[in-house]
Amino acid sequence: MELRAMREAVAYRGDRLDVVSQWLSALARTETVVGVTLASLVALLLLSGGRWWREAGFLGAAVALQSAVFLAVTAWVQRPRPGVAPLDTAPPTSSFPSGHVGASVALYGGWVVLALARARGPWRYASTVLLLVPAAVGVSRIHRGMHYPTDVLGGLLNGTLTLLLVGWVVLSARSPAEDRPGRPRPSEAVLGTALGEEAGGPGGLRAGPDPARRRGRWIGDVRGTLAPRADVDVTRSSAARKGR
Known part of the structure; x- marks a missing residue:
């Protein structure tokens, strides 16, 4: 049944469709996936000053793990390629599963996961x-x-x-410092800057407290710090008078 479907698909071949399919396949070639993944990791780390290490680790681990699974499964299954005239040179791996498809899901789908988990506004769903x-x-x-x-x-x-x-292991495991109330996640603030949007602005990312709130909190902290010291000074003064 599948071979019949393959033969029907081959019947629709033409110069234009062949060129389009070649470009689409190139999006998930080994060279493309490795290059785009490395560029993505460098961009994530540089834009965040190293604070986006979880996001970079997630993307790199997803691409690497799917590749390892692909190599293991294809060596075990050893399925022959379809019995039709191929337009590409067949790699040494077997037909099942498709390495191009698995790599494209890990790479481009990984970017979607990061956007949905970290971004805010229109960029979240446009991804x-x-x-x-x-x-x-x-x-x-x-x-x-x-x-x-x-x-x-x-x-x-x-x-x-x-x-x-990989998302469950890497992205869901956050340290207490990263989830401290009032502290914006590095990924949120950095992505807003990278996209040219002010964090917390319209369509932007969630940000921490605004400057006025931070000043108020700072003043409250200072008062809370000075009040006990004032009580100590009064107590010491009273004890000195009694000693006289």
Whole structure:
């Protein structure tokens, strides 16, 4: 049944569709995924001054883990490539699961997870457009005769489960200092700056207390600090008078 579907997909090949499918497949090539991932890690760490290490670790770990799972599964399953004329040179790995699809889910889906978890305003939901990339890559791999539809589904499953696992381990584990009330998360403040938006502004990210609140809190802290010292001074003065 799948081979029949593959042959029908091959029947729709044409110069334009072949070029489009080539560009879509290139979005998830090994060189592209490695390059974009490294650039993303550097950007996350530099923009935050190193405070976005959890977000960088999440993205890097998701891409690396899905790759490890892909290599292990493809070596175990050893499924032959579809019996149609391929448009690409077949890599040494087997057909199941699709490595291109799994990598695209981990990378581009990872960016969506970070945006939904940390960003605020329109950027949070605009990022979901990136979820179309894995689907487009999967269609392109079928069109180019490199994978069966179930291979694509296997890649989607690999990437999705990897994101869920790594996100639960890395992003959900925050230290008490990071969740201290009144302290903006570094990821929120930095992303707002990176996008050219003032943190806490319209459509921006959540920010900490405004300057007026901070001044009021500071004054309250100073008063709370000075009051006990004043009581001590009064007590000492009374004891001195009694001693006389």
